[in-house]
Amino acid sequence: QMGRVYNFSAGPAVLPEEVLKEAAEEMLDYNGTGMSVMEMSHRTKEYEAIINTAEQDLRDLMNIPDNYKVLFLQGGASSQFAMIPMNLMKNKVADYIITGQWAKKAYQEAKLFGTANAVASSADKTFTYIPDCSDLPISENADYVYICENNTIYGTKFKTLPNTKGKPLVADVSSCFLSEPVDVTKYGLIYGGVQKNIGPAGVVIVIIREDLITEDTLPGTPTMFQYKIHVDNESMYNTPPAYGIYICGKVFKWLKKMGGLEAMKVHNEKKAQILYDFLDQSKMFKGTVVKEDRSLMNVPFVTGSEELDAKFVKEAKAAGFVNLKGHRTVGGMRASIYNAMPIEGVEILVAFMKEFEEKNA
Ligand code: PMP
DSSP states (O other), X not given: OOOOOEEOOSXXXXXXXXXXXXXXXXXXOSTTSSSOGGGSXXXXXXXXXXXXXXXXXXXXXXXXXXXXXXXXXXXHHHHHHHHHHHHHOSSSEEEEEEOSHHHHHHHHHHTTXXXXXXXXXXXXXXXXXXXXXXXXXXXTTOSOEEXXXXXXXXXXXXXXXXXXTTXXXXXXXXXXXXXXXXXXXXXXXXXXXSTTXXXXXXXXXXXXXXXXXXXXXXXXXXXXXXXXXXXXXXXXXXXXOHHHHHHHHHHHHHXXXXXXXHHXXXXXXXXXXXXXXXXXXXXXXXXXXXXXXXXXXXXXXXXXXXXXXXXXXXXXHHXXXXXXXXXXXXXXXXXXXXXXXXXXXXXXXXXXXXXXXXXXX
């Protein structure tokens, strides 16, 4: 009677069923407390255990070195578009690599606070590739270099990080968080909204190198927008998004059980390959991204006919594959296949696409 669909949404997105069931079981009485985590003061030892365990599990999963702090904040990923320059723009200069709308929004926000330079862009080809970032004109006094590592809307991913010429790298990993192993030491700051791979919207996780956390923020920076305040208060300066963090914690446990990020990478590569292999031989469906920059998480594709696209989305929905419509600015289709999307979900989507192609040839 519980009709779960295959949800290909770009976010909020599919979460592990196991996690949802566990949360449901604990809804009325968490661990003998007689209350839901939603009803629980964050200043209790039960809640402290939840957030501390979540942080430790994330540290284990990503192998986060001790000189990086982990923050669970609110305001979504977009809050960081401002928080990053307010805290990091000591020289009031930052370099941005524009690979899509989310990078562009961050870049435009940074302009409110200082000089933001677009040092590379793939706007010339509708963001269907990642520019060569091996030798960019990085500003001598840049406080950081900014990327959006996986571009949710366009389906591209940085396979090689940019050469920042010694400047701290700041990365929005919202749509590739915990999808494969990362070398945290290559970054000054990593952040992401959790509503794709990790948990409920609103929570944003920030992983920041200690030397970038200072009291020396731009004049007028609100208290809630200071990393140091949140670091000093261990993400409890104010009431954290407590229930959301609890769900994130459960997903971290699930990821550990699944074998961690190495295993996730294998799982995600398998899924993406099934879909990309189909797209590469199809006479009707075509992927929109250059092969070497394809995302493992977001797979945009088109038929070349808007009518046929609409027909496909409609019939797919009726068959239980939902949220396949492409972003409103791109059109066509997009299948987001985050960690919690099972292989079967992609296999039967491809079977459905094959059938659709035969019927509409
Ligand atoms: N960055 C990326 C890469 C995203 O995909 C999104 C949302 N889809 C955002 C930022 C904005 O996130 P939020 O809505 O949580 O502010």
